[in-house]
Amino acid sequence: MEVNNITLIKYKKCCGCEACAGACPLSLIEMKHDDAGFLYPQIIKIEECVNCGLCLKKCPVSKDNIPSKLNQRRKELFFWVKDRDELLSSSSGGLATHLYRKSLEGGVYIVGVQYTDDFMGAQYILTNDAKNMERFKGSKYIQACKNDIYNQVKKMLNSGSEVLFIGLPCEVAAMKLFSDSEKLYTCELVCHGPTSxxxxxxxxxxxxxxxxxxxxxxxxxxxxxxxxxxxxxxxxxxxxxxxxxxxxxxxxxxxxxxKRYSCYHCEYKNGVTAADLTIGDFHAANSQRGDYNPDGVSICLVNTQRGQKISQSLADDDVVTGVADHVAAMANRALVESLPKxxxxxxxxxxxxxxxxxxxxxxxxxxxxxxxxxxxxxxxxxxxxxxxxxxxxx
Ligand SMILES: Cc1cc2nc3c(=O)[nH]c(=O)nc-3n(C[C@H](O)[C@H](O)[C@H](O)COP(=O)(O)OP(=O)(O)OC[C@H]3O[C@@H](n4cnc5c(N)ncnc54)[C@H](O)[C@@H]3O)c2cc1C
Incomplete structure (x- = not known):
């Protein structure tokens, strides 16, 4: 039988998103650590694999699944929340938390990453409880455990709920391969690769x-x-x-x-994205232009029509935001290219x-x-x- 499974994805390409493990209808794929501690799929009982190819269909680095590069310049917004405590407890300008807060107010479920209780790892969580939102704040510079998040979200969407998914670019792309529902809102973080x-x-x-x-x-x-x-x-x-x-x-x-080998040749750079919005640190913020705050500024790039709608709902009395005028990429190398090994x-x-x-x-x-x-x-x-x-x- 012709091989049609995740073993066709080379070790150096695999981004460790765990989508293949969630996609296998026979639960034959387990994620195993390499020497650096990164997870890679392994088909246990390979003789039972029926080569249905579902694992490959959900793989965001499989050639057929990589989105085409956006063919126009994206709108860029700078952003920070006015509440100083909120701003100081977030990574940059508190944009992700603001998106979560608005979503919860509108009855939308949220997905984010929090440290485990012992701080030895991090994991994706789907929730509608604002308490989790507090734990989502701040960047965890490690690759988070997925906890079958893609199937959890898909189930929630199928039941009629709306979900906001914020994660790393390859993980957002995996999520989109599980569900292209109109009720799914996605936001990727600018990423230069987590450690394990x-x-x-x-x-x-x-x-x-x-x-x-x-x-x-x-x-x-x-x-x-x-x-x-x-x-x-x-x-x-x-x-x-x-x-x-x-x-x-x-x-x-x-x-x-x-970092993972795949991060040195990341497919999701320079306008190749599956997400509605891209957010990161606004390193190009400048006090003379009036878009600088020493306590943190986020950048938000609008990738889709839906992203445009979300971005229009961002502005309110609690935040400072405006057009950043295409300067983010100049100071944010991770937006444009992978960092070398x-x-x-x-x-x-x-x-x-x-x-x-x-x-x-x-x-x-x-x-x-x-x-x-x-x-x-x-x-x-x-x-x-x-x-x-x-x-x-x-
Ligand atoms: C591994 C990694 C590398 C990054 N590299 C860059 C970079 O090179 N340049 C840049 O501009 N920005 C980078 N960022 C993004 C930046 O650090 C901030 O997360 C971003 O600016 C959002 O800030 P905020 O104040 O809006 O987020 P907050 O309101 O503080 O919320 C943090 C958000 O990040 C999510 N998150 C935290 N850790 C993870 C994780 N491990 N995996 C998935 N989601 C996570 C949370 O769920 C939440 O949505 C990186 C983030 C990570 C996790």
Whole structure:
């Protein structure tokens, strides 16, 4: 029999969206971790696979499922919420939370990502409870567990409810392949690739061992006191609170170093999108133009007619918004292209697996210093390049 299943998608292409696992009518697909902790599909009992091809039909990186590039410039809006507490507790301008709030008021169900209670992972949740919305706030820089979210949403849509789905671009594309219902509203985040939840769990475990206490709160988008630079804040059950520049933490370093292979060649860039809206940080915000707020500004790109309708409903007395005039892409590289794989990724993963995340982070610094010690000029330009890359991702 001709093979017609998810094994046709190469390891380096798979984005780990878990759609194939949710699509298999015989539940033969399980997601298994690779050495870096990313999930990949594996057909258990391959002899029972009937090659129906449903897994491929729901795969957002399968050639036939990638949407064509938008052929016109998108409308761009800047945005922030006026309530300062709300703004400070969100990632950038609080646009996602504002969309959730409006949706819940209109009886629409919402989908977002929250940390697990032990902060060792993150997961997608479908809800109509505003309490969950609070936990959706803030970017979790790891790939979230899907919890069969696509089938859950499809069921909800089939029962006549409306749903707002906010997620990473490939995950939104997977959702759209499960249901193209008029009642589904989608919003993707600008994304330069998450790291794996295994990296986060190693980080949290290590912190807890060092501190001899349990982490009761963690965020990598703590505004201290302002939006930039990105800060992480950890609160332990013994009352101790630690705040640090995110890029200087072990998780921040691993976030730069350890991404999925598919993220280095992401299909969903530069106007290739399945979502109604694209939202991210408005790095191009400028006080002279009047679109800057030190506490955070979101950018919103309008991709579809439905996105246009949603964007028209954004403005109210509680928010500041306006046209951003096509400047977002200039300062937001992740909108346009994938970030390149950093040299040393495999070595980092090997050391992390054998000796722990802290040793892998120290090794990166030692290797870089030793390698470039004799070549100060090359070292300087390499350091400059790394700094540019880190700045571009903030
Ligand atoms: C892995 C990752 C990489 C990103 N890279 C960039 C980038 O390079 N450039 C850029 O401009 N913006 C990037 N963002 C988006 C940015 O960090 C903010 O999420 C975005 O600006 C929305 O801010 P907000 O204030 O509107 O969100 P908030 O109101 O704080 O809400 C946060 C939203 O993000 C969702 N979310 C959080 N973590 C995840 C996750 N792991 N998977 C799926 N959904 C999640 C929540 O469900 C919620 O909808 C990235 C986000 C993530 C998760």
């Amino acid at each position: 939840s295994k990296v986060l769990s190693r980080y949290i475990s290590h912190l807890e061992e060092r501190q001899k206490a349990t982490v009761v709160s963690y965020t990598s988008r703590f505004k201290n006191p302002h939006w930039k630079p990105l800060n992480s804040r950890i609160i332990y059950d013994n009352g101790i609170t630690r705040t640090q520049i995110f890029a200087d933490t072990e998780l921040g370093k691993a976030f730069q170093m350890v 950093l040299p040393g990724r495999e070595r980092f993963i090997r050391i992390m697996k054998q000796n722990g995340l802290d040793v892998a982070c120290k090794d990166v610094i030692v290797v870089t210093v030793l390698k470039y010690r004799r070549y100060p000029h090359r070292a300087r330009s390499r350091i400059r390049r790394i700094l540019r890359r880190i700045r571009a991702t903030r």
